[in-house]
Amino acid sequence: xxxxxxxxxxxxxxxxEDELKKAVRSSDPLLTETATxxxxxxxxxxxxxxxxxxxxxxxxxxxxxxxxxxxxxxIHMATLVHDDVVDxxxxxxxxxxxxxxxxxxxxxxxxxxxxGKSLILISLYDEPLIPRVLANTSVKMSEGEILQITTTHDxxxxxxxxxxxxNRKTALLxxxxxxxxxxxxxxxxxxxxSLRRFGHHIGMAFQITDDILDMTAEQIKLGKPVGxxxxxxxxxxxxxxxxxxxxxxxxxxxxxxxxxxxxxxxSEAIDLITQCGGITYSAAxxxxxxxxxxxxxxxLPEVPVKKTMQTIADFIGIRKF
Amino acid sequence: xxxxxxxxxxxxxxxxEDELKKAVRSSDPLLTETATxxxxxxxxxxxxxxxxxxxxxxxxxxxxxxxxxxxxxxIHMATLVHDDVVDxxxxxxxxxxxxxxxxxxxxxxxxxxxxGKSLILISLYDEPLIPRVLANTSVKMSEGEILQITTTHDxxxxxxxxxxxxNRKTALLxxxxxxxxxxxxxxxxxxxxSLRRFGHHIGMAFQITDDILDMTAEQIKLGKPVGxxxxxxxxxxxxxxxxxxxxxxxxxxxxxxxxxxxxxxxSEAIDLITQCGGITYSAAxxxxxxxxxxxxxxxLPEVPVKKTMQTIADFIGIRKF
Numbered sequence: 001x002x003x004x005x006x007x008x009x010x011x012x013x014x015x016x017e018d019e020l021k022k023a024v025r026s027s028d029p030l031l032t033e034t035a036t037x038x039x040x041x042x043x044x045x046x047x048x049x050x051x052x053x054x055x056x057x058x059x060x061x062x063x064x065x066x067x068x069x070x071x072x073x074x075i076h077m078a079t080l081v082h083d084d085v086v087d088x089x090x091x092x093x094x095x096x097x098x099x100x101x102x103x104x105x106x107x108x109x110x111x112x113x114x115x116g117k118s119l120i121l122i123s124l125y126d127e128p129l130i131p132r133v134l135a136n137t138s139v140k141m142s143e144g145e146i147l148q149i150t151t152t153h154d155x156x157x158x159x160x161x162x163x164x165x166x167n168r169k170t171a172l173l174x175x176x177x178x179x180x181x182x183x184x185x186x187x188x189x190x191x192x193x194s195l196r197r198f199g200h201h202i203g204m205a206f207q208i209t210d211d212i213l214d215m216t217a218e219q220i221k222l223g224k225p226v227g228x229x230x231x232x233x234x235x236x237x238x239x240x241x242x243x244x245x246x247x248x249x250x251x252x253x254x255x256x257x258x259x260x261x262x263x264x265x266x267s268e269a270i271d272l273i274t275q276c277g278g279i280t281y282s283a284a285x286x287x288x289x290x291x292x293x294x295x296x297x298x299x300l301p302e303v304p305v306k307k308t309m310q311t312i313a314d315f316i317g318i319r320k321f
Numbered sequence: 322x323x324x325x326x327x328x329x330x331x332x333x334x335x336x337x338e339d340e341l342k343k344a345v346r347s348s349d350p351l352l353t354e355t356a357t358x359x360x361x362x363x364x365x366x367x368x369x370x371x372x373x374x375x376x377x378x379x380x381x382x383x384x385x386x387x388x389x390x391x392x393x394x395x396i397h398m399a400t401l402v403h404d405d406v407v408d409x410x411x412x413x414x415x416x417x418x419x420x421x422x423x424x425x426x427x428x429x430x431x432x433x434x435x436x437g438k439s440l441i442l443i444s445l446y447d448e449p450l451i452p453r454v455l456a457n458t459s460v461k462m463s464e465g466e467i468l469q470i471t472t473t474h475d476x477x478x479x480x481x482x483x484x485x486x487x488n489r490k491t492a493l494l495x496x497x498x499x500x501x502x503x504x505x506x507x508x509x510x511x512x513x514x515s516l517r518r519f520g521h522h523i524g525m526a527f528q529i530t531d532d533i534l535d536m537t538a539e540q541i542k543l544g545k546p547v548g549x550x551x552x553x554x555x556x557x558x559x560x561x562x563x564x565x566x567x568x569x570x571x572x573x574x575x576x577x578x579x580x581x582x583x584x585x586x587x588s589e590a591i592d593l594i595t596q597c598g599g600i601t602y603s604a605a606x607x608x609x610x611x612x613x614x615x616x617x618x619x620x621l622p623e624v625p626v627k628k629t630m631q632t633i634a635d636f637i638g639i640r641k642f
Binding site: 031105111131138 | 447
């Protein structure tokens, strides 16, 4: 499920794909089976793609980029697997999760295994910025995950709390992907810092859109149940807005605080959020991040993939999956 | 709960202890609380101690060793926390586990957080061997954990399977601790390779003794319920021996295969294992590893801590906790 506009790096992505399969091989048959399952379940390969595109802004060198691109996807996969352990979700991308097939115990260690495999790849790099940025990112990602748990059902959280959380949860790794692709190719500081900022804005827009889609998408496109966040009590931007602006905010709070919510209550909550403008407000905020990303992009050197980066930025604001 | 014979590195261990507390601090109060809980729950600090002792064989430099020593303990702690997620144990070292206090979801991310913090410390080192050895070790540790799950209740496994598993589960990280302490101080290859082998033998002996103690210790000394491995269907060396040599091996197999075992059945199994010589056999195997460790030690340079290493080797074979 590779985005069409990645056609420019289609060959490179296919190399990453092959190396991804090789990277997770183990002498243990269960591990190999599970990892193959995880890889074939797909994913947008957004982080490897951003890493490769980042490299295109300087002395592009595929050999230098592939281990990093694979490592970024492995870190992302490890996070998904560990997420599946904790939030009891039974499908992801329309496929049964590792947890549903093998249980919590296996999932925890599979996640650790994928993370370990990424560390082997990262340790190949002499450039100290690569392990340092990724180590910091992984700490902050865990902080974001814990924050998401501790703020579940907390209807008092504000937009700042939300931004802080989604930066850790999503934007930081996308940002690191853009930046480190350039770093791996030896790009100077101003360039990889600019790509880092671009990635941050794109990452924020991506997660806001994800949170919107969780309320508006059709289940079949999303590959997971609609309203999943609300069901779990995860408060995202549309909800934060509605909890302040909706005339029915007391009813909305009441639904959110219920531990067992019916499908009907989830639908009602989504309707309340939509009616008061929570979705359009959030889409506008995503749009602002996209504008910031494009502004940052304007500063970057004129290379062929710049157009692709622009297309991606535009797409993220209007994507339906 | 620092071993007495670590008195030689008492000051250094106290520095590691302070840095350990600093390393896990977070802006998130829950994270800081949990990490403090984990640290104050103690532990033998065996890996930091071996790292420091390894450094004493060459140009000992505490500044170069402390981040590594802290990272090793963090990796170990992360493993324990993730273990607690998966095997539903509610106490460890006599204290409630993270899981018992905060649940599976938090535990998974706390483990990832600790691991991330260790990566930050490891990324400080320019010596490529340090991240590489630790990345490989972490992959193999996950493989060991998964193997332990998939071989649960498998009464056909042999001694070779057991050695393969405990090497991954325990010996590799102790071995890396010994080796990398020397590496961090710039020791030549022959020296850190010798320490690596010493650490392997000590680590194997340590885990075998651990598995013996799981059947023979008093609960108060062990800090966790006796017979825990048998209860969970984890087959350790004394059991493997008994499954071959005991005249009551059919009864033993029957107890192991029960999903719900009574305290009385656990006691019966331990008695069967002990009576056929499973404990003494295992102690003898541990003794062989200790002999190998001491033989390896004989090749190492004559430095003051060599005596300490010998004492540790001897202690591991006779320890009661």
